[in-house]
Amino acid sequence: MYWQWIIIIAVVNFCTHAGSLITSKLFEIRYINLERQPQKRINIESELGRVFDGYVAKRVEAVDGISLSHSWMADRCMAVMAEFDDPNIVGTEYRSDHPMKWGEVACFLSHYQIWTEMAAKRLELVLILEDDTQFILKDEEFDLHNFHYDLNATIEEFIFHQGELLYLGRCRIGEDIKWKSSKYLVRPGFSFCTHAYMLTLEGARKLISTDILSRIIPVDEYLPLMYGQNPHFDIGWWWGQHKKNETSLKVFAAKWTLAQQYSRPERRVYIEGEMDRVFPGVPRKRVPAVDALDLSADKLIKMGASVMKYYLNPPHDNRPMKWGEVGCFLSHYQIWTEMAEKSLEMVLILEDDVKFVIEWEQFDIDNFHYDLNATIDEFIRHRGELL
Structure with missing residues (x-):
């Protein structure tokens, strides 16, 4: 056959x-x-x-x-x-x-x-x-x-x-x-x-x-x-x-x-398009992610950093972190550091695969902005620190 x-x-x-x-x-x-x-x-x-x-x-x-x-x-x-x-x-x-x-x-x-x-x-x-x-x-x-x-x-x-x-x-x-x-x-x-x-x-x-x-x-x-x-x-x-x-x-x-x-450059194009769709005209800044391929135990030591030796990852115990996870943490950490150094009062932090939930562009974008604005107002009123 x-x-x-x-x-x-x-x-x-x-x-x-x-x-x-x-x-x-x-x-x-x-x-x-x-x-x-x-x-x-x-x-x-x-x-x-x-x-x-x-x-x-x-x-x-x-x-x-x-x-x-x-x-x-x-x-x-x-x-x-x-x-x-x-x-x-x-x-x-x-x-x-x-x-x-x-x-x-x-x-x-x-x-x-x-x-x-x-x-x-x-x-x-x-x-x-x-x-x-x-x-x-x-x-x-x-x-x-x-x-x-x-x-x-x-x-x-x-x-x-x-x-x-x-x-x-x-x-x-x-x-x-x-x-x-x-x-x-x-x-x-x-x-x-x-x-x-x-x-x-x-x-x-x-x-x-x-x-x-x-x-x-x-x-x-x-x-x-x-x-x-x-x-x-x-x-x-x-x-x-x-x-x-x-x-x-x-x-x-x-x-x-x-x-x-899909490669990282394409993901950058995607998130830029998503930002233009939801926040047209609002300034935004790209933060280069820390690449896991560039990390090593020696580099962490030089940075004065180390990973938790017995990190527990449910449902598995004692699973060492992957370099990708370390790179992801350090990418966020550099934004927190920048905020502290520049006294930035509030920042929306996004990863490059985010999609905002808007089902009908023509009608729902206003509802989305209304809900987001109300959510942030209430968050500030309650003196929240992370939303």
Whole structure:
């Protein structure tokens, strides 16, 4: 059946123009979105309409980390890997014990439900997206055709080599595997990010064939484990040498990144637009965030700072802080310091993903301003210090 499918695709491509895989709709699209993130749903649907006009993409409701608990997991015979180590944490050592966050568990389960659907419905090829994906098109009118051409050629080559998972975008951490010359593909080394990838039916079957639900790890770690390029885990040790070949995924990555996650510059454009919408003409100041990538234990010492050694993070105990959390704290701290130094009486502090709740622009903006003004008046009257 699989070879018949490949032959059909080859014939279609021979008889039609570049882009036939897209125009013939020979793959399905799924995007993951939280119920409480309607704006992200709007964003990804707009992005899909821009790039895959006419395609019907199916929304997959994301598992919400807020709803998870140890009892919820136990009732479904699931568990996280208790001894999971995360390298992206604060500390002088590269590795340290770090139980998974519920958000990481939910992200894994959100992807897992798509893999299960593929196996149950025998879906041959699916493009799986997270809702912050952006396709890389530099010039709308000219570049859309080029994008379709490159995507089509990349998928064709992926199918020709009997691939099972194809990264359209990723965070490359390890060196790519040396492989014969290919125009559109590389064999990826250790890579993170699961915002945009294509998966075949055979790949989905392999991903759900393991006992991963009894020792869940982040999906970013699981995929490279499954193609033998995760330095933290060995697939032979994980499931035994006897299952190494039957579980190992054949993975490729697009040589040129075709999809990325919304970057910080785009978030700046977003928050500026949101401020213009709600507070037109009101002066505002951008504060450069402290970048977690620039932090280290030595830098904190030079700053005369340190993190709480035994920080408790519910629902997990003794979970060291991540550098991103430290960077977020320091970003806010620099604003508090500026306020004290400049004797600023009151400041509205926003992060760059804020959305003000205004449902009907024409009518509701006045109501919003009225409610905000009344709320601040009452806050001042009660001599509040943080609102």
